[in-house]
Amino acid sequence: MKYQSQKVAYWYFLAAMALFGIQVLGGLLAGWVYVSPNFLSELLPFNVIRMIHTNALIVWLLLGFFGAAYFLIPEESDRELWSPKLAYVQLIILLVGTLGAVGSYLVGIHGGREFLEQPLWVKFGILVAALIFLLNISMTVLAGKKTAITNVLLMGLWLLSLLWIFAFINPDNLSLDKMYWWFVVHLWVEATWELVMAAILAFLLLKLTGVDREVVEKWLYVIVATALFSGILGTGHHFYWIGLPGYWQWIGSIFSTFEVIPFFLMMSFAFVMVWKGRKNHPNKAALLWSLGSSTVAFFGAGVWGFLHTLHGVNFYSHGTQITAAHGHLAFFGAYVALNLAVFTYAMPMLRQRAPYNQVLNMVSFWLMTGGMAFMTFVLTFAGTIQTHMQRVVGDYYMDVQDSLSVFYLMRFGAGAAVVIGALLFIYSMLVVRDREIIAPGPAASVPGE
Amino acid sequence: MAEILTKSRARNIFYGGSIFFVVVFVAMTVHSHRYVVNVSTAGMPLSEEVVRGKHVWEKNSCINCHSLHGEGAYFAPEVGNVMTRWGVLDSPEDAFETLKAWIESQPSGIEGRRQMPKYELTDEDMRSLAEFLRWADQTDTQGWPPNEAG
Ligand code: HEM
Ligand code: HEM
Ligand SMILES: [Fe+2]
Numbered sequence: 001m002k003y004q005s006q007k008v009a010y011w012y013f014l015a016a017m018a019l020f021g022i023q024v025l026g027g028l029l030a031g032w033v034y035v036s037p038n039f040l041s042e043l044l045p046f047n048v049i050r051m052i053h054t055n056a057l058i059v060w061l062l063l064g065f066f067g068a069a070y071f072l073i074p075e076e077s078d079r080e081l082w083s084p085k086l087a088y089v090q091l092i093i094l095l096v097g098t099l100g101a102v103g104s105y106l107v108g109i110h111g112g113r114e115f116l117e118q119p120l121w122v123k124f125g126i127l128v129a130a131l132i133f134l135l136n137i138s139m140t141v142l143a144g145k146k147t148a149i150t151n152v153l154l155m156g157l158w159l160l161s162l163l164w165i166f167a168f169i170n171p172d173n174l175s176l177d178k179m180y181w182w183f184v185v186h187l188w189v190e191a192t193w194e195l196v197m198a199a200i201l202a203f204l205l206l207k208l209t210g211v212d213r214e215v216v217e218k219w220l221y222v223i224v225a226t227a228l229f230s231g232i233l234g235t236g237h238h239f240y241w242i243g244l245p246g247y248w249q250w251i252g253s254i255f256s257t258f259e260v261i262p263f264f265l266m267m268s269f270a271f272v273m274v275w276k277g278r279k280n281h282p283n284k285a286a287l288l289w290s291l292g293s294s295t296v297a298f299f300g301a302g303v304w305g306f307l308h309t310l311h312g313v314n315f316y317s318h319g320t321q322i323t324a325a326h327g328h329l330a331f332f333g334a335y336v337a338l339n340l341a342v343f344t345y346a347m348p349m350l351r352q353r354a355p356y357n358q359v360l361n362m363v364s365f366w367l368m369t370g371g372m373a374f375m376t377f378v379l380t381f382a383g384t385i386q387t388h389m390q391r392v393v394g395d396y397y398m399d400v401q402d403s404l405s406v407f408y409l410m411r412f413g414a415g416a417a418v419v420i421g422a423l424l425f426i427y428s429m430l431v432v433r434d435r436e437i438i439a440p441g442p443a444a445s446v447p448g449e
Numbered sequence: 450m451a452e453i454l455t456k457s458r459a460r461n462i463f464y465g466g467s468i469f470f471v472v473v474f475v476a477m478t479v480h481s482h483r484y485v486v487n488v489s490t491a492g493m494p495l496s497e498e499v500v501r502g503k504h505v506w507e508k509n510s511c512i513n514c515h516s517l518h519g520e521g522a523y524f525a526p527e528v529g530n531v532m533t534r535w536g537v538l539d540s541p542e543d544a545f546e547t548l549k550a551w552i553e554s555q556p557s558g559i560e561g562r563r564q565m566p567k568y569e570l571t572d573e574d575m576r577s578l579a580e581f582l583r584w585a586d587q588t589d590t591q592g593w594p595p596n597e598a599g
Contacts, residue, residue, distance in 0.1 A: 046514055111508075221462075
């Protein structure tokens with residue numbers, strides 16, 4: 001850590017990890033309701049649990065991105081943050097908003113657009129926080145050095161904040177509502193967040209592998225170009241059956257198929273950089289998470305996304321457990337694992353010590369990744385059966401669900417592994433030990449920075 | 450990547466291409482917006498009652514259990530075609546009665562069956578909700594869902 005003001009990232013990461021804990025516990029609870037439907041049904045109905053699960057996810061991922069930006073921008077632009085104080089104000093606004101949202105959900109106050117259920121004042125809070133953030137990082141970069149990493153990161157963050165405007169636009173016409181809703185949801189995870197992901201990944205690989213900056217930055221531009229060229233028109237893969245014109249079936253199928261490319265490139269990029277790199281960085285866990293993230297993102301977003309993106313397939317699979325399977329692995333690989341990679345990389349520096357608890361951290365990687373992969377497999381099986389019975393044969397929804405209970409039981413087991421992994425990760429970040437639990441092997445030849 | 454693709458070329462392609470795709474996307478959005486208003490949802494007027502029903506739907510967060518046109522949660526049945534499934538699509542009165550009877554019978558309390566929460570809706574809310582669902586059911590969704598099961 002070169003600059004004092006990078007320290008603000010620490011508090012963002014702490015808040016993010018707390019919400020991560022809440023998110024996975026909420027998920028586990030939702031998974032249990034599938035197994036035992038009467039559980040808590042009068043006190044805390046499924047829809048409320050689900051809102052908490054998904055909203056906590058989105059907020060903590062954003063907190064992680066904000067923290068990552070505050071951590072890497074001073075280092076990239078070679079100067080202190082414009083205003084650390086504003087960064088803390090921003091964090092407080094976000095935390096008040098989050099607690100306010102959760103509190104309102106518990107007493108039954110919420111909107112009714114999926115993922116955007118926050119009460120209006122919370123939405124405004126998020127907008128204000130985003131503006132403070134953009135001001136802060138833009139002023140820092142403008143006054144300092146501009147690199148491809150800061151360019152792309154800033155562009156991603158500006159665009160995703162602009163898209164938040166659509167969270168306020170809720171037309172009375174349901175089909176229009178749905179169309180503009182996707183401007184937030186799809187154009188976040190399959191366009192602007194990809195810019196953020198690629199920039200952060202480039203930063204991590206630059207630091208961890210020591211590959212030449214020129215090479216990293218050229219890859220970065222190619223990756224983000226393929227992301228936007230495919231992702232913008234790829235929005236069409238959500239426009240097939242919601243009352244929009246039929247031409248989206250072709251536009252959506254073709255362009256969203258190309259969306260696999262940026263994820264494939266990010267995975268290749270990560271492995272090629274490690275292969276070319278000369279540096280033997282001591283933070284092995286951060287490297288594991290970086291490689292893991294780009295690989296699982298390729299499978300979750302790329303492969304599982306392509307699985308149901310062609311309109312001929314989507315006609316049958318739309319809105320089944322197949323969608324849930326894909327949503328989980330994609331979010332986990334691309335955005336959860338990437339954030340955990342940043343935390344793993346930055347935390348030792350923020351606490352001013354050498355990398356620690358690497359073994360526990362790596363165990364948590366395998367627990368979480370294994371759990372999410374298993375969850376994805378069982379939901380994919382459940383979704384395949386559901387698609388056949390309900391969409392092809394025409395059996396009623398509730399009857400079909402009764403025949404899927406064994407998969408939901410296994411999903412709960414997978415979820416338990418994820419929760420244990422998540423708690424272990426948080427423990428390994430926060431509870432510092434003097435020594436690794438296992439003694440390291442013979443010293444590596446050339447240590448990195 | 451060969452020498453032809455320098456970093457600054459890659460950057461220019463990225464900026465130029467992105468602007469191009471944004472422009473195309475905006476144009477298609479304008480067209481789609483008009484198509485929705487004039488064609489696909491023109492089957493039934495977007496009355497005040499329908500709009501009110503949409504707000505009832507949102508206020509109760511039905512979307513976090515059900516799907517509507519295939520979007521939402523996967524915990525409970527699709528409702529974009531529920532009026533067809535119940536055979537009441539063309540009769541506002543039957544739609545209202547059937548919906549009211551359904552909501553008032555929940556939660557069922559049956560052991561091992563997924564529970565719908567208890568909703569205390571006025572008759573007016575219930576009527577609007579029924580109209581909203583009838584309206585949604587009449588949207589031209591390119592033939593989706595494949596069958597009545599939704
Ligand atoms: C990291 C990137 C991605 C994330 C986080 C993500 C996440 C999600 C989520 C959460 C949904 C469900 C939305 C809802 O509630 O209705 C969804 C739907 C969908 N995704 Fe992705 N996705 C990603 C990338 C992709 C890619 C690259 C493709 C295509 C190649 C794709 C194809 C689809 C399709 C076709 C649907 C609609 C499924 C349906 O019809 O029910 N996704 N995605
Ligand atoms: C403890 C592990 C987890 C369990 C048991 C779990 C369970 C669930 C359940 C039951 C739902 C509701 C599905 C429905 O609508 O019927 C859900 C939704 C969702 N969960 Fe999880 N979850 C877990 C972890 C995660 C993680 C780690 C992520 C992020 C990577 C995540 C992201 C989501 C998303 C995006 C949705 C909305 C799904 C969609 O619309 O497709 N969950 N989860
Ligand atoms: Fe998408």
